[in-house]
Amino acid sequence: MFFYISFLRPPPIQAAPLGTILITPQISNDLRTEPYEASQDIFYSWMPYPQANPTTTSSAIVGLKTTKPAKLTTYRNVSAYKEIPVPVPPGVREGQRWQLILSPSAGTAPLRPGYYTVDMRDPAVGNAVLPVISMPILFSAKGLKGNAKKQEKIERMYLISSLSPSTEEITHEFTPTRELKITEQTSFDLDKKIWDSGIGLSSWLVDFQQLDKNKRNWSLGIVWDALFSQEIRCMVELGAGTGIVSLTIASLRAQFSTAEHKSDEIIATDLESAIPLLKQNIDSNVSLYSHNIPEAEILDWEDGELPSSIRSLERLDVILMSDVTYNTSSFPALLKTVSKLVKLREPPIIILGYKERDEAERDVWIMLEERGIRLEKIGQRLGAAKPGVEIWFGQVVERSATMV
Structure with a gap:
């Protein structure tokens, strides 16, 4: 059985470029029928969403830097419905879009680029709680009235690899390590x-x-x-x-x-x-x-x-x-x-x-x-x-x- 970080209360589609946004993280099994019973630190970070041609690569976020992960909360099932404020991205400007990452670790030092990915190359995949990425949030005060509509999708990134170049079956050039992006409905x-x-x-x-x-x-x-x-x-x-x-x-x-x-x-x-x-x-x-x-x-x-x-x-x-x-x-x-x-x-x-x-x-x-x-x-x-x-x-x- 695998356990997944997800959103019981998803982020908004749009938010003001200051202060915080409210979310409620959740850790459960795939069908959300069995909650995660142990305690688990959850870290948050932000990554900018490209403003042009976001679908021209396998992921709109490949190759982009993220903010340094910071501890958001320690998840416990007894407080699973608690709303948690998340600070907006540092230096965010009007009209920018950012994606929120929730991960079970802060990576390593120096920061491991794939800390927000699920490493499919690892036979022990799923031993740790799986991270989640929000859809892009528009940070703009323009037209923002009352409670903004909540997001209805999430993304997860999966690290895959191809055969090594020395393997006899390989005949064409390829990228040995790549990220697969899968969008889900909430x-x-x-x-x-x-x-x-x-x-x-x-x-x-x-x-x-x-x-x-x-x-x-x-x-x-x-x-x-x-x-x-x-x-x-x-x-x-x-x-x-x-x-x-x-x-x-x-x-x-x-x-x-x-x-x-x-x-x-x-x-x-x-x-x-x-x-x-x-x-x-x-x-x-x-x-x-x-x-x-x-x-x-x-x-x-x-x-x-x-x-x-x-x-x-x-x-x-x-x-x-x-x-x-x-x-x-x-x-x-x-x-x-x-x-x-x-x-x-x-x-x-x-x-x-x-x-x-x-x-x-x-x-x-x-x-x-x-x-x-x-x-x-x-x-x-x-x-x-x-x-x-x-x-x-x-x-x-x-x-x-x-x-x-």
């Missing part, structure tokens, strides 16, 4: 926020890409080839939500695609309600995968037919899924969708990120095996508390009569 809409399994699976992918060939057993060899071979790959993610898994794999595979080489096809799917935010996250990180940009596609598991963009794929190598089993009533529709994808072309492999929320969820393993698909656990990300995130590899072992 509402309780389940398809518009980060879930533990999305982070756990994405972190495992970053780590697994760098696994030495001599350490790959038969199963891991199949998985590595499907995910990271230089050959063109076609992948479909089910229940993509914010898109973190699809964006991570696209970023990791970006070195294999250039303007002169045909690119991968990575299709991130979810219900129609999730698509606008999913597209926003794809667009916000386009510099990480400029030649193999993931596609956002509506896919309702209850629909009788797959989208034409998926049916027209010449091949399908990987089905990606994370946290798709939390609703056991959706199992028949999920299994029907997986069966359609498996029958589409030569059977793909399945990569599943799973966090147990109810024992009944594991019935899906039996249901998949009845359809000729066998799952094998190949990794995990433990986080700060049980349950952790399990990584499973699935493959078709027989063409079952129930695969319909």
